[in-house]
Amino acid sequence: MTSDHGYPAVRMYIAGEWCQGGTGRTAPIVNPATEEAIGEVPLATTDDLDRALAGAAEGFRAWRDTPVARRTALLHAAADLLTERSAEVGRIMTLEQGKPLAEATGEARRVADTLRWHADDARRAYGRIIPSAPGTLLSVRREPIGPVAAFVPWNFPAGGPMRKISSALCAGCSIIIKASEETPATAAALVGCFVDAGLPAGALNLVFGEPAEVSAHLIASPVTRLIAFTGSVPVGKLLAAAAGEVMKPSLMELGGHxxxxxxxxxxxxxxxxxxxxxxxxxxxxxxxxxxxxxxxxxxxxxxxxxxxxxxxxxxxxxxxxxxxxxxxxxxxxxxxxxxxxxxxxxxxxxxxxxxxxxxxxxxxxxxxxxxxxxxxxxxxxxxxxxxxxxxxxxxxxxxxxxxxxxxxxxxxxxxxxxxxxxxxxxxxxxxxxxxxxxxxxxxxxSEAPSGGVKESGYGREGGPEALDAYLITKRVSHLLAG
The missing domain is CATH 3.40.309.10 (Aldehyde Dehydrogenase; Chain A, domain 2)
Incomplete structure (x- = not known):
């Protein structure tokens, strides 16, 4: 369904289902080139967020245990769908964010390649065997950290969400992403590519809502294991502090000058x-x-x-x-x-x-x-x-x-x-x-890391380093029988 402006109806995607918010709360979506409202974005309730958390917990178990070759093939299929749909995704992006159509379409195509890069790099999340005492097998293993809560702004409606989604899914994590309420349809179009490629229910969840309400609920939940944010320095400090209160690692790409x-x-x-x-x-x-x-x-x-x-x-x-x-x-x-x-x-x-x-x-x-x-x-x-x-x-x-x-x-x-x-x-x-x-x-x-120092944040996105935050390192010492 589309509006008179050719703009699609926006829905959230929670636990494998496209849906409106539980109470029907919405906010207007404005075309910045005309100042006209072109649609409405649903705003999540606490119950909606709890369903997303339950879905992410279940989706993580299914996605983590999916063989890496199958994960890679599915993610390549999603990238191919995004490439095929890039012209339409670009048009949606221009309507809600304003950037020129060629720039927007180029962004959609570029993030499809980001997904391809990370999908291939996921095959190389290697551990290692360490020489040790006779009769002992000492190894290091890298495993997905768990469900991720991610928050992204409006300036790159495809690029922002994809950097978080691709890293999380390629590492074997599930993810709840709160995309911007000002550019929601682009994020929904990206999610639609994963859904149509066959991603298991709950592995990817898309919500919108009052930013402070959503972040507080998702960060505090024991389900989420990593907080990933792109945005301003002041907001990043608030989210990092909230994550620190519950001893959760965070990935922060913040502002610059x-x-x-x-x-x-x-x-x-x-x-x-x-x-x-x-x-x-x-x-x-x-x-x-x-x-x-x-x-x-x-x-x-x-x-x-x-x-x-x-x-x-x-x-x-x-x-x-x-x-x-x-x-x-x-x-x-x-x-x-x-x-x-x-x-x-x-x-x-x-x-x-x-x-x-x-x-x-x-x-x-x-x-x-x-x-x-x-x-x-x-x-x-x-x-x-x-x-x-x-x-x-x-x-x-x-x-x-x-x-x-x-x-x-x-x-x-x-x-x-x-x-x-x-x-x-x-x-x-x-x-x-x-x-x-x-x-x-x-x-x-896609092939090289990006990130800041000082108050511009910590952690890296892009390149082989992109998966680091989404993986935990286990040291395993195995005393062999005999």
């Missing part, structure tokens, strides 16, 4: 083009988005001119419209946040080189914005902007730039541009971040 250091020997035009492309992807609503541009004083004018040119070439509009390269911000909260950060910077003396204001149309559209003369005390240089704002700050000494880059409590991503291999290694060694790119602003990839 990624510095870009453009060294004196870099090509300023090339650096500006590559940095701008990354800055305005998903309207800047990316935790690894480049967001503080530290440019050597010899290059800063050339860099700024090219960055402004790239910003003014961005086509802002409805993600479903042909030619759009940047959609709206996802909600009114983000619009107000970028307006506040821009106004604060200007009030302290910053110069708006382009953009700087909401576009005069329906929808949460904000112009790609470049600011110079941004003082060190501006909020924009201290708070994660999570929007299309690019503050450019000159520097004279590289070590001073590194000190500035590392001064914040964040440590998720960092970027550098240089033509010198020695300088590149200096950047990599000194920048305090879990994700670094040199001469580009690369995003996450």
């Amino acid at each position: 990624a510095p870009v250091i453009v060294c004196a020997d870099a090509d300023p035009a090339r650096a500006a083009r590559r940095a701008a492309q990354a800055k305005f992807a998903n309207a800047g609503q990316v935790c690894t988005s480049p967001s503080r541009f530290l440019v050597h004083e010899r290059l800063v004018e050339d860099f700024t001119a090219e960055f402004v040119k790239a910003a003014e070439a961005v086509v802002v509009g409805d993600g479903l419209a042909e030619g759009t390269t940047m959609g709206p911000l996802a909600n009114e909260r983000r619009l107000q946040a970028v307006q506040r950060l821009t106004a604060d910077a200007v009030s302290r003396g910053a110069t708006v080189r382009t953009g700087g204001e909401r576009l005069d149309r329906a929808g949460y559209f904000f112009a790609p914005t470049v600011l110079t003369d941004v003082p060190a005390d501006a909020d924009l240089l201290h708070e994660e902007p999570f929007g299309p704002l690019a503050p450019i700050v000159p520097f004279g000494d590289l070590d001073e730039a590194l000190t500035t880059a590392n001064a914040l409590p964040y440590g998720l991503a960092a970027y550098g541009f240089t033509e010198s291999a020695a300088t590149a290694e200096h950047l990599v060694r000194e920048l305090e971040a879990g994700i670094l790119s040199v001469n580009h602003c690369g995003g996450s990839v």
Whole structure:
């Protein structure tokens, strides 16, 4: 069933059944390009969550005992279904989140490959035999940790859920995932691929609800054994503390404020083009988005001119419209946040080189914005902007730039541009971040780990490390008979 907007009806998936919430509570789903309600999301009750917990407990026993070859084949089948359905999943994503259709469809296809990668890597969750005393067999075994409670935001409606779902299922865990109430239909479409591929009931459960209510109930339950979260630093701290109270491990991918250091020997035009492309992807609503541009004083004018040119070439509009390269911000909260950060910077003396204001149309559209003369005390240089704002700050000494880059409590991503291999290694060694790119602003990839340091979280997603949090290590000492 779909609405007049072509948007599907949203349901939860609990213990093998698609369902509405027990009391029929719902919240509106808004298209950020039009500000119109396009559907309703059901909100879980405590009883709904208890059914999901019971389903996850039962589903874990069935899924854990499924031979790994069978698990891998089923997960590949789900990935194939997602690839086949990527155009429709992308359209749904654009309707509820706003990003351009090509970007959304690409995200759906990319996360299908994430699932394939993890499915294959699950075959290599090896243990080992350790040489020991005669008559003793000493081994190390890796086993799934158990049911997982996972919480993801709205900025990557397919990517966020899939990173948690794929790691959990590939490790042999069951999972209850609370996806964003603002982008629920994309998550439901992903779950539908697993259901249609034949995943056992209870192995994957999808719920929506009041975030504080859902997280408190799922974290406190003795059923869940791991808490996985992607989102802001303040919320991550709250969930990690709640998990700590019941001695549960947690996996936290939290916010960032990624510095870009453009060294004196870099090509300023090339650096500006590559940095701008990354800055305005998903309207800047990316935790690894480049967001503080530290440019050597010899290059800063050339860099700024090219960055402004790239910003003014961005086509802002409805993600479903042909030619759009940047959609709206996802909600009114983000619009107000970028307006506040821009106004604060200007009030302290910053110069708006382009953009700087909401576009005069329906929808949460904000112009790609470049600011110079941004003082060190501006909020924009201290708070994660999570929007299309690019503050450019000159520097004279590289070590001073590194000190500035590392001064914040964040440590998720960092970027550098240089033509010198020695300088590149200096950047990599000194920048305090879990994700670094040199001469580009690369995003996450399935085959390599992503994660932060300092207040940007702990644990890794992607690559062989992605399964670590979802597996426990058992030491087994077996005294042989005789």
